Amino acid sequence: MSQETVAVVGAGVIGCSYAASFAAKGYRVRIFDVRDDYESIVRKMLRTQLSEIPSTDVDVAMERVSCLKTLEEAVKDADMVQENGPETVDFKQTMYTALEKFCDSETLFASSSSGITPEVIGAKMKSPERAMIGHPFNPPHVLPIVEVCAVPDAPDELVARLMDFYERAGRVAVRLKKPIDGFVTNRLQYVFQREAIHLVKEGVVDMEGLDKIVMASLGVRWACVGPFLAGQLGGGDGGMRGLLENIFARLDEPMGLQPLSTETLEMIEEQGGKSYPLNKSGEFAMVRDKRQLSVLEALEKNPLPKAD
Numbered sequence: 001m002s003q004e005t006v007a008v009v010g011a012g013v014i015g016c017s018y019a020a021s022f023a024a025k026g027y028r029v030r031i032f033d034v035r036d037d038y039e040s041i042v043r044k045m046l047r048t049q050l051s052e053i054p055s056t057d058v059d060v061a062m063e064r065v066s067c068l069k070t071l072e073e074a075v076k077d078a079d080m081v082q083e084n085g086p087e088t089v090d091f092k093q094t095m096y097t098a099l100e101k102f103c104d105s106e107t108l109f110a111s112s113s114s115g116i117t118p119e120v121i122g123a124k125m126k127s128p129e130r131a132m133i134g135h136p137f138n139p140p141h142v143l144p145i146v147e148v149c150a151v152p153d154a155p156d157e158l159v160a161r162l163m164d165f166y167e168r169a170g171r172v173a174v175r176l177k178k179p180i181d182g183f184v185t186n187r188l189q190y191v192f193q194r195e196a197i198h199l200v201k202e203g204v205v206d207m208e209g210l211d212k213i214v215m216a217s218l219g220v221r222w223a224c225v226g227p228f229l230a231g232q233l234g235g236g237d238g239g240m241r242g243l244l245e246n247i248f249a250r251l252d253e254p255m256g257l258q259p260l261s262t263e264t265l266e267m268i269e270e271q272g273g274k275s276y277p278l279n280k281s282g283e284f285a286m287v288r289d290k291r292q293l294s295v296l297e298a299l300e301k302n303p304l305p306k307a308d
């Protein structure tokens with residue numbers, strides 16, 4: 001079990017869930033929030049969340065958690081600070097200058113920010129490259145992703161230390177090569193939701209119908225293989241490029257999209273061929289289908305409650 005200490009600053013929806021995930025993995029967790037009543041609320045919430053994490057002894061994990069009265073006490077000597085405060089530039093900038101003041105030079109800082117870039121968060125720091133992003137997907141004690149990014153000139157060694165921290169903490173850490181508004185998860189989510197809203201607004205389908213379509217098709221598929229591997233397997237001998245050219249290209253005009261350039265299609269063919277060689281499609285497809293059947297079985301075992 002780890003003897004490292006993680007400070008969780010801001011214990012609302014995300015902070016509390018992140019704290020549960022770190023405590024379950026054996027880290028000492030120090031929490032700080034400005035709400036007067038936060039300790040009792042957080043302790044109750046943590047118990048529930050810890051009980052949802054497989055193979056976790058809730059009482060043992062709870063003993064690793066302390067709730068502090070000041071920011072300084074919580075973050076002093078911590079190995080890593082996960083910041084989960086309000087999503088405003090003012091808050092993040094003020095918090096990061098305080099963290100820099102109270103912490104050792106080796107302490108790692110990561111913000112859960114959903115879209116404020118590291119340049120903006122670190123703008124007032126003496127060492128702005130220390131403001132990194134560790135963006136989770138709600139709730140982080142259940143969903144393992146963390147998108148990691150830093151300013152473009154951050155030392156590789158610093159970002160590598162944060163990646164290593166998250167990997168040891170059991171997360172699926174993906175480093176973004178450069179910061180972008182909304183990061184990857186929120187951009188994908190938003191574009192998908194915008195089209196879903198459009199289809200409902202145009203009267204093509206109602207909300208419940210659209211959700212059913214996703215739960216019985218794309219949601220299952222993407223949980224198992226992701227959109228690029230899905231595309232590579234869906235295009236037969238032509239891979240994803242074939243799928244795009246032969247099937248999807250005819251949707252460009254009705255959906256108001258620019259056709260994909262030859263350069264883009266070549267990039268897809270090249271990267272797709274490296275990550276998912278077409279001569280291995282049969283093997284990939286077999287695992288995709290086993291995974292899809294397991295997800296479908298889990299969905300069937302856990303029906304949604306009725307609305308009335």
Ligand SMILES: NC(=O)c1ccc[n+]([C@@H]2O[C@H](COP(=O)([O-])OP(=O)(O)OC[C@H]3O[C@@H](n4cnc5c(N)ncnc54)[C@H](O)[C@@H]3O)[C@@H](O)[C@H]2O)c1
Nearest residue numbers: 010011012013014015033034084085086087112113114138
């Ligand atoms: N909710 C989501 O789905 C989600 C998903 C991913 C990332 N995020 C990001 O996580 C961060 C937190 O979001 P949330 O949804 O948990 O918000 P929240 O409002 O639930 O929690 C924020 C917490 O910060 C506390 N706080 C305010 N000022 C503080 C201070 N000076 N010091 C310490 N704590 C302070 C508040 O009391 C509150 O408990 C945001 O940056 C958000 O963009 C949210």
